[in-house]
Amino acid sequence: MRGRNRGPxxxxxxxxxxxxxxxxxxxxxxxxxxxxxxxSGSLTEPGLPPSPTPQLVPDPxxxxxYERALDLGGLLRASLNSVLVAVVAVPxxxxxxxxxxxxxxxxxxxxxxxxxxxxxVALMVPPTALLVPRFAIFRFLGLTDTLVPxxxxxxxxxxxxxxxxxxxxxxxxxxxxxxxxxxxxxxPVRTWWQVALPLVRPVTAGLTALxxxxxxxxxxxxxxxxxxxxxxxxxxxxRSLSLLDPTNFPVFLAGAVIATLPALGVFVxxxxxxxxxxxxxRE
Amino acid sequence: MSAGSEAGPxxxxxxxxxxxxxxxxxxxxxxxxxxxxxxGLVGLVLLPALVTLALAFTHYDLVRPPAWAGFDNFTALVxxxxxxxxxTNTVVFAVVAVPxxxxxxxxxxxxxxxxxxxxxxxxxxxxxxxxxxxxxxxxxxLWLLNPLYGPINQVLRVGGENGLTALGRTPPQWxxxxxxxxxxIILVSLxxxxxxxxVLLAARRALPRDVYEMxxxxxxxxxxxxxxxxxxLMAPVLALLxxxxxxxxxxxxxxxxxxxxxxxxxxxxxTYLSLFVYQTGFEYLRYGYAAAATLVMMVLTLAAVLVQWRxxxxxxxxxxx
Numbered sequence: 001m002r003g004r005n006r007g008p009x010x011x012x013x014x015x016x017x018x019x020x021x022x023x024x025x026x027x028x029x030x031x032x033x034x035x036x037x038x039x040s041g042s043l044t045e046p047g048l049p050p051s052p053t054p055q056l057v058p059d060p061x062x063x064x065x066y067e068r069a070l071d072l073g074g075l076l077r078a079s080l081n082s083v084l085v086a087v088v089a090v091p092x093x094x095x096x097x098x099x100x101x102x103x104x105x106x107x108x109x110x111x112x113x114x115x116x117x118x119x120x121v122a123l124m125v126p127p128t129a130l131l132v133p134r135f136a137i138f139r140f141l142g143l144t145d146t147l148v149p150x151x152x153x154x155x156x157x158x159x160x161x162x163x164x165x166x167x168x169x170x171x172x173x174x175x176x177x178x179x180x181x182x183x184x185x186x187x188p189v190r191t192w193w194q195v196a197l198p199l200v201r202p203v204t205a206g207l208t209a210l211x212x213x214x215x216x217x218x219x220x221x222x223x224x225x226x227x228x229x230x231x232x233x234x235x236x237x238x239r240s241l242s243l244l245d246p247t248n249f250p251v252f253l254a255g256a257v258i259a260t261l262p263a264l265g266v267f268v269x270x271x272x273x274x275x276x277x278x279x280x281x282r283e
Numbered sequence: 284m285s286a287g288s289e290a291g292p293x294x295x296x297x298x299x300x301x302x303x304x305x306x307x308x309x310x311x312x313x314x315x316x317x318x319x320x321x322x323g324l325v326g327l328v329l330l331p332a333l334v335t336l337a338l339a340f341t342h343y344d345l346v347r348p349p350a351w352a353g354f355d356n357f358t359a360l361v362x363x364x365x366x367x368x369x370x371t372n373t374v375v376f377a378v379v380a381v382p383x384x385x386x387x388x389x390x391x392x393x394x395x396x397x398x399x400x401x402x403x404x405x406x407x408x409x410x411x412x413x414x415x416x417x418x419x420x421x422x423x424x425l426w427l428l429n430p431l432y433g434p435i436n437q438v439l440r441v442g443g444e445n446g447l448t449a450l451g452r453t454p455p456q457w458x459x460x461x462x463x464x465x466x467x468i469i470l471v472s473l474x475x476x477x478x479x480x481x482v483l484l485a486a487r488r489a490l491p492r493d494v495y496e497m498x499x500x501x502x503x504x505x506x507x508x509x510x511x512x513x514x515x516l517m518a519p520v521l522a523l524l525x526x527x528x529x530x531x532x533x534x535x536x537x538x539x540x541x542x543x544x545x546x547x548x549x550x551x552x553x554t555y556l557s558l559f560v561y562q563t564g565f566e567y568l569r570y571g572y573a574a575a576a577t578l579v580m581m582v583l584t585l586a587a588v589l590v591q592w593r594x595x596x597x598x599x600x601x602x603x604x
Contacts, residue, residue: 023394024405031408034474035415037434038423054437100320103313115317115324122328124588126533128557129580132564132573133331133338139345155323163320188312217416219538224565235418239542242422249426256419267414271407 038260042066042253065250066258072244073255074229078237085147085233086215089154093211094204097157101166102192106178116167119160127220135224149225150218150233158211165207169200209270213263234259335581338574345568356575366576368551369559372465373583376555377532380469384476385525392483393513406484413477417535421542424471428457428543461552464544468553471539472532479524486520487513519595526591530584533557556580 036056045062069075104112138149157163173196181191197204219235226232232240238259242252339356341349360366391409395402412420427433439454440447448454455463490513498508537557540546546554546562554562556576564573 017399020394020397020399021401024399024401027391027395027405028401028408031405031411031474034423034427035411037427038419041423041426041434051432054434054441096319096323099316103317107310107313107317115321118324118329122324124530124584125328125332126530126557126580126584128534128537128560129335129577129584130328130331131560132570132577133334134327135564136334136338136343136345136570137326137331152327153323155319156327157320157323160324160328188309188316192316213414217418219416219418235416238418238422242425242542246425249429249432252422253426256422259419260415263414263416264411267410268407271410 038253039257042250042257044250044253046248046250062250065254068251069241069255069258072251073237073241074232075234075237075241075255075258077230078232078234079258081147081231082216082234085150086212089151089158089215090208090212092151093154093156093158093162093215094208096155097162097207097211098166098197098204099192100157100163101168102170102188102196104163104167105170105173106188112167116164119164122156122160131220131224138225144225145227145231147226147231150221153215153218153221158214162207162211165203166200169203170196173199206270209266212266216263216266332581335574335577338571339578341571341574342569343571343574345570349571352571356572359572360575360579365551365554366559369554369556370579372552372554373533373536373556376465376469376536377529377587380472381525381528381532383469384473384528385479385521387473388476388479388483388524389517389521391480392487393509396484396487409480410477412474417538418542420471420475421538424467424539425543428467430454430456430458433457458544459548461548464548464552468536468539468544471543472535475535476528479528482524483517483520486517490516522591522595526587529587529591533580533584537561556583 040056040058042065043061043063044058044065045060046065046068051059104115134149135144138144138152143149157166177195178191181195186195217235218233219239222233222236223239226236229240238252238255241255245251338349340352340354342352342355343349395406395409415423427435430436435457436454442448443450455466457463457467494512494516495508498512503511533555534557536553536555540553540555540558541561544553546558556579560573560576560580563569563576
């Protein structure tokens with residue numbers, strides 16, 4: 001399916017390449033500026049009258065927005081909470097998803113079909129539709145105003161989709177491999193840990209990155225479950241920072257940059273795996 | 284993603300259910316491995332869905348125990364003007380924004396699936412906004428869209444005088460005019476079609492190369508290739524993604540409506556069902572009523588699934604494989 005040998009491109013093909021590169025440049029020009037503006041807005045001096053003309057580089061460049069965001073918003077404390085949630089939830093979530101995906105790939109087809117169907121149904125339900133009942137359940141269990149409801153989605157593998165991705169990955173491993181493990185009398189858990197998991201390492205890397213980004217960005221759950229300022233995660237602290245003074249944009253944009261950096265960093269590390277051509281000659 | 288597409292063609296009967304089959308002890312162990320996920324699936328999705336169904340028929344304010352209300356909540360919903368506006372807004376948003384998002388993602392995928400200089404960077408750029416936390420992204424747009432000092436209107440005013448654009452018109456009042464605010468929410472949502480884009484990129488790369496080579500030999504124009512080859516081959520994926528996006532649109536309007544426009548400008552121009560449910564439940568503490576609205580949301584989801592299902596089936600009839 002993937003052509004390995006392509007001859008020298010004829011002339012119209014060259015023109016098409018040029019157009020495509022121009023298109024790519026246009027895409028970059030549309031999608032990158034909002035994020036550049038986020039950075040430049042956060043570096044504007046707070047309290048100055050807004051300039052009448054658009055500025056990409058603020059004058060003067062000032063980090064006062066960051067200092068105030070950290071003071072006023074309690075962003076340090078909130079970052080710690082966010083890190084705490086991520087450190088517990090992300091490994092747990094990947095563990096649950098990979099265990100479940102492996103079990104689905106090895107169990108009887110009928111059991112698998114039922115669980116896969118249930119997972120697809122769960123994927124269809126919009127998260128906002130579950131707000132009220134989930135809240136009622138967590139309140140009944142006395143777990144509101146703790147970080148537990150923020151970690152709980154890890155039991156779902158954060159999204160049933162990730163369980164299904166693991167299932168497909170484990171199912172794609174050759175049957176001989178599993179037979180060999182059975183002959184060797186390896187238990188399923190050891191087959192999973194010693195044989196199967198190392199073979200799907202790229203999947204684990206990608207899903208860990210996605211799980212981290214989703215967990216780190218989670219805004220809806222803390223909004224519903226957490227009221228104690230000391231338990232605020234970064235997205236929630238950011239929201240209350242913006243309510244403090246909605247006109248002082250450098251301050252809340254500085255907070256937004258702080259909240260964005262970890263997610264974006266993980267994304268940049270991970271995107272090479274699933275976006276770039278592995279056979280790119282320039283690499 | 285990559286694992287999924289590689290698994291496809293060789294899937295049936297390779298791994299699952301090997302001839303010997305696991306013995307009883309192994310099966311028990313496998314069941315234990317599945318157990319945490321099953322607990323999550325039941326406890327966090329299926330059980331809450333059932334609780335919604337029950338709460339929708341009660342008056343419940345968290346203080347007193349739920350009281351049976353029969354169909355009161357539903358009759359109240361039908362007469363509630365705010366709910367009707369929220370429902371209309373939600374459907375209009377889905378009808379306008381979802382096709383735009385899918386088309387944009389398709390355009391980007393077709394433009395960027397090849398190896399050309401700059402394509403790799405452009406792919407990453409198109410995905411960047413999706414990786415930004417929702418709330419940070421919302422706050423960014425709260426500033427960008429500010430009618431007075433937001434950069435977007437500053438750019439629009441370049442060359443004009445007295446706060447007008449170069450064409451002598453008033454720039455859009457993103458946060459205060461109902462129509463402009465709805466347009467703003469759609470604009471904000473367009474930048475975050477990254478997931479759809481990635482899937483379409485993978486789908487386009489998986490299309491058989493020889494079909495395109497044949498079309499090139501027959502001197503087919505670009506439009507013909509798109510209409511006769513690319514579109515029919517990708518239609519099932521597109522339908523699936525449109526469905527997914529329509530359902531997701533019930534959710535992803537929440538943060539932008541909550542943070543950027545706060546449901547306004549009056550009267551409720553950008554109040555969507557998600558915001559309505561949140562406000563009814565968590566600001567006015569009418570959980571039974573919010574559950575009834577949630578139920579309407581789930582019915583909408585189901586309707587979207589059915590409509591898409593029919594479309595796919597009709598498509599199959601026209602283009603039998």
